[in-house]
Amino acid sequence: MTSPAADPAASAPTPTATDVPTPGSVTGRRIPAAVWVALGIVYVVWGSTYLGIRVVVESLPPFLSAGMRFVAAGVILLGVVAWRQGPAALKVTGRQLASAALVGLLLLLGGNGLVVLAETSVPSGLAALLIAVVPAWVVVLKACFGERPSAGGLAGVLLGLAGLAVLMLPGLSGEVQTGGVVLVVLGTLAWSTGSFASSRIEMPANPFTASAYEMIAGGLAGLGVALLRGEHHGFDPSAVTGRSWAALAYLIVFGSLIAFTAYAWLLHTAPLSLVATYAYVNPVVAVALGALILNESLTWPIVLGGAIVVAGVCLIVSTERRR
Template identity: 30%
Template sequence: MQAVSTPVPTTPNRLTLWANLISVYILWGSTYMFIHFMTERMPPLYMISARYLIAGTLLYVYARMTGTPRPSLVDWKSLAVIGVLLLTVANGCLSVGIQYIPSSMAALLGGLMPVFLLSLNWISFAHKRPSNLALAGLAIGLIGIYLLVKPDRLTSTSGLDAKLIGFGLVAVGNFSWAIGTLLTPRLTLPSGTISSGIQMIIGGLVLLPISLALEPVTLLSIFDAPLKAIGSMIYLVIFGSIVGFSSYSWLARNATPQLLSTYAFVNPVVAMLLGTTFAGEVFSSQSFLGAAIALVGVVLITLGRK
């Protein structure tokens, strides 16, 4: 969600285009599992805050050392809005939601982002009626969501409560991410690495006091984190934030929206494969059916936006 207000007029190199696209496909698909590993024994908001403060600082310092000019006050204000929506709210809700539902299920819900984008853009932003194909995808996607949320026959009451909390948090995060996405081209934003870095710094700075107020942590709790949590955070800093987020930023400026939006139905597949293989996550047949129907809806929405 790092699109800038002025698109690049030249046609991007196809190799660069697909390298960035594959980066977003694979790396962002893997972040759900590593967020789960990072927060298994550490408070989620604290670890997400540390992740973004580290990654954002590295990106900002690199950008300034390579000659990127210092952003204006207007740029900072715009970046603060997007950083809070995308990172503080959206990824903060995601990191807490993964404490209640499997990471691959959270990825499936994240894959429904086009449903939120289509609805918000129709109702509030562009006020433009979607195509019939996109509307059909919206209806199918909502059916898939229902099957994902609907409890299985053998689900206990406590399990249902946890599932609904997790789904609710991820849905709020998706809503915030969609708003940030639709606001991005309407704001004045600097391009490139420094934009991503500032958004991460602001997102992390806003999350940190929230974590200190709500979670049993101090500023130095990072030294008590187990090795698995630290290793997962390092992976997320390098591959999730610096490489993956920067690839998405480049694509948002150079790729068509239809091509870019395909990440929404590739990430969940990657996350599900990793979650079931390495995290021992188990899905019911109903969840698989809901996921498949939801992804069909996402594909139709994407095709309908052409």
């Protein structure tokens, strides 16, 4: 999972032109090649993070690896922001820092952390499809706080939840561990709550600074949970496989830094309706990579449930963006 909010209707924080190099905003109907390249990065890299997590937890403890990933990525991102925009860009109020920390705990400890733990027993493709239902939970949360969903949004929620029910069949039938499936569902609820909260509390104005503080807070909390779980007992770095270390490095550099930068640049440059398509492309990429690289089986509940979830998310994104 990734750090930007998954609210398909929220106005995401827009970076200024000095945040990242910008070849020019999209005007008219022509979409520059750079936009397609950045969108391709978000599609493929974020879709591949589920595969990366699955490889990491083959020989690295779940919360320890997740904590290491986000602390490292957050510190690097703070350094990049300070280098590109000056140390003043890192200054935030106490309230903003507390808000970023709260969102980081919900997104990265609750959301990502539970998914990392679940992927010790759940295939990466199934995890990605279960997570794809997040936009539906966000619409539900908004409805609970008085924002009436559109007819299309409500239909998308119902489709998403129906797909979620089908996707849970492998756990109910014993094909995968039920506990892992439940962990992913709980992770989607935590992620949805963090996404919903991030647009309604006072966050740092600079989205890169906010993301860095979120990652550091979530990463430190993950390391704390790892200690409480005793993941450090008997941990031998020399016993970790080279591919797990490589996957962790990939998640830090590509998943948490490069793809996020591409996403933030797209928010500033491309139509939001185009950027939002990552929400239903990522799970398809994840399922394909899991099947091709890890030989994960594509059972009928995964194929059918995944198709229903993706259709529901597509409906939510398309209708909510027009509101």
